[in-house]
Amino acid sequence: MKFRSLLGAALLSLSLSAAAQGNLEVDSPAIAALKRSMQQRHAQLAPLYASGAVGLAADGSVALRDASAVPLAQRAQASSLVAAENADRSALYREIARANGRPEWESEVRGTFAQRWAQRAQPGWWVQQGSSWVQK
Amino acid sequence: MSLRILLVALSLSLSACVTINIYFPAAAAEKAADRIIDEVWQLREAQPAAESPSGSKP
Numbered sequence: 001m002k003f004r005s006l007l008g009a010a011l012l013s014l015s016l017s018a019a020a021q022g023n024l025e026v027d028s029p030a031i032a033a034l035k036r037s038m039q040q041r042h043a044q045l046a047p048l049y050a051s052g053a054v055g056l057a058a059d060g061s062v063a064l065r066d067a068s069a070v071p072l073a074q075r076a077q078a079s080s081l082v083a084a085e086n087a088d089r090s091a092l093y094r095e096i097a098r099a100n101g102r103p104e105w106e107s108e109v110r111g112t113f114a115q116r117w118a119q120r121a122q123p124g125w126w127v128q129q130g131s132s133w134v135q136k
Numbered sequence: 137m138s139l140r141i142l143l144v145a146l147s148l149s150l151s152a153c154v155t156i157n158i159y160f161p162a163a164a165a166e167k168a169a170d171r172i173i174d175e176v177w178q179l180r181e182a183q184p185a186a187e188s189p190s191g192s193k194p
Contacts, residue, residue: 024164108160116169
């Protein structure tokens, strides 16, 4: 009886570890809300990426790298877009780590995203490699 | 006797599980990141039926 329950526990832990090992949970209401928010903002950010005003930074954030590419009247708006996007991105990395019960994974999630954002950036967009900016 | 061996094996495999779980699942994270980037940048028109076809009601 004891033996059987032990075996059961072992099997359960095996299956749990298999799930935890192969997957990263990214489906939570908080993550879905952040994705929607970022998706909506992207329509305004895309022209800024294309003009080089905003680039994809090496730390998984976005940065206003060339404010002179934005007409003076729109610079304040560009800065607030960048700030809002970075707040969402930080929250996204934090929420993904939390959804997996591993808040300490936040920096690894951020690092993974930083690589993927840069890799997936469209031609003409600027990405930060180390400390220098490179146009794709 | 054999029960003892089994117990040892079980405790070994259990500790192995714990060890594995500590590591960040890098490959899964890349896939998850790509899915989210697709959605945020709308790179894959997964639901083109949502708004693009204006044929039904011009």
